[in-house]
Amino acid sequence: xxxxxxxxxxxxxxxxxxxxxxxxxxxxxxxxxxxxxxxxxxxxxxxxxxxxxxxxxxxxxxxxxxxxxxxxxxxxxxxxxxxxxxxxxxxxxxxxxxxxxxxxxxxxxxxxxxxxxxxxxxxxxxxxxxxxxxxxxxxxxxxxxxxxxxxxxxxxxxxxxxxxxxxxxxxxxxxxxxxxxxxxxxxxxxxxxxxxxxxxxxxxxxxxxxxxxxxxxxxxxxxxxxxxxxxxxxxxxxxxxxxxxxxxxxxxxxxxxxxxxxxxxxxxxxxxxxxxxxxxxxxxxxxxxxxxxxxxxxxxxxxxxxxxxxxxxxxxxxxxx
Ligand code: ASP
Numbered sequence: 131x132x133x134x135x136x137x138x139x140x141x142x143x144x145x146x147x148x149x150x151x152x153x154x155x156x157x158x159x160x161x162x163x164x165x166x167x168x169x170x171x172x173x174x175x176x177x178x179x180x181x182x183x184x185x186x187x188x189x190x191x192x193x194x195x196x197x198x199x200x201x202x203x204x205x206x207x208x209x210x211x212x213x214x215x216x217x218x219x220x221x222x223x224x225x226x227x228x229x230x231x232x233x234x235x236x237x238x239x240x241x242x243x244x245x246x247x248x249x250x251x252x253x254x255x256x257x258x259x260x261x262x263x264x265x266x267x268x269x270x271x272x273x274x275x276x277x278x279x280x281x282x283x284x285x286x287x288x289x290x291x292x293x294x295x296x297x298x299x300x301x302x303x304x305x306x307x308x309x310x311x312x313x314x315x316x317x318x319x320x321x322x323x324x325x326x327x328x329x330x331x332x333x334x335x336x337x338x339x340x341x342x343x344x345x346x347x348x349x350x351x352x353x354x355x356x357x358x359x360x361x362x363x364x365x366x367x368x369x370x371x372x373x374x375x376x377x378x379x380x381x382x383x384x385x386x387x388x389x390x391x392x393x394x395x396x397x398x399x400x401x402x403x404x405x406x407x408x409x410x411x412x413x414x415x416x417x418x419x420x421x422x423x424x425x426x427x428x429x430x431x432x433x434x435x436x437x438x439x440x441x442x443x444x445x446x447x448x449x450x451x
Contacts, residue, residue, distance in 0.1 A: 195323050352384075
């Protein structure tokens with residue numbers, strides 16, 4: 131006997147275009163993992179979304195580098211790829227890493243080699259729009275040979291000093307999807323192109339299990355978007371699940387993990403530092419929190435014809451905001 135809400139999917143607002151596909155998988159008796167991945171794949175393929183997959187904002191060299199993770203809450207199996215170039219659906223590669231290797235995480239060239247060996251199709255991920263955006267910010271750079279020049283480092287550090295100005299423009303974006311199937315199994319999938327104009331090889335929270343993604347059937351699941359460095363330092367996704375393990379309800383768990391972020395000393399922090407967490411408890415209840423009072427999340431059950439969008443619980447980074 132499975133308790134609670136089964137057949138449910140929850141995600142960051144940009145996952146809305148994928149929720150219908152995920153719910154269809156669940157209606158047809160598919161697994162939570164199949165459902166979460168079906169949704170994320172559609173976001174990766176959405177050219178309008180410039181924070182995930184094809185169309186993602188490139189790194190400082192003009193290369194689109196993607197990160198993705200999956201975690202299976204029944205087995206605690208996980209797979210991840212980081213800083214992978216040339217493959218439009220890193221979420222499928224992350225799943226393959228989970229299924230056929232003794233590893234959890236492959237990055238860079240090793241991840242690309244793995245993808246090639248397993249027959250994943252390559253594609254050009256840099257759209258004209260993303261190229262223009264890169265050019266307008268970092269004009270005059272010659273990234274033709276893909277090497278990292280000293281002047282680019284200076285430019286990057288300039289961008290870092292300025293990053294808060296770009297934060298609410300196109301610089302960030304990630305998608306999170308958590309699903310619970312008819313057996314009560316929970317799975318979580320996360321995919322991103324990361325911090326726009328990032329340093330090559332920079333990994334955010336999305337490819338790191340415990341930071342941007344965590345799932346455990348016994349307690350629930352959580353996944354993050356926003357400034358990944360914060361979620362890495364606070365192990366935010368795991369922290370929400372751990373809070374539930376220790377008896378907190380979903381809202382308390384989210385509030386506690388969000389307020390933990392206030393303790394970080396961060397010379398790069400600005401008022402616009404942003405963190406969002408979407409979560410599900412072990413019974414399939416869903417909720418999300420954000421440091422912003424504008425952020426939304428979406429969910430859909432197999433009984434619903436369409437997704438519903440809800441405001442996130444607002445937990446500002448500074449008290450008094
Ligand atoms: N968390 C992602 C990262 O830091 C970006 C995002 O969620 O917008 O790479």
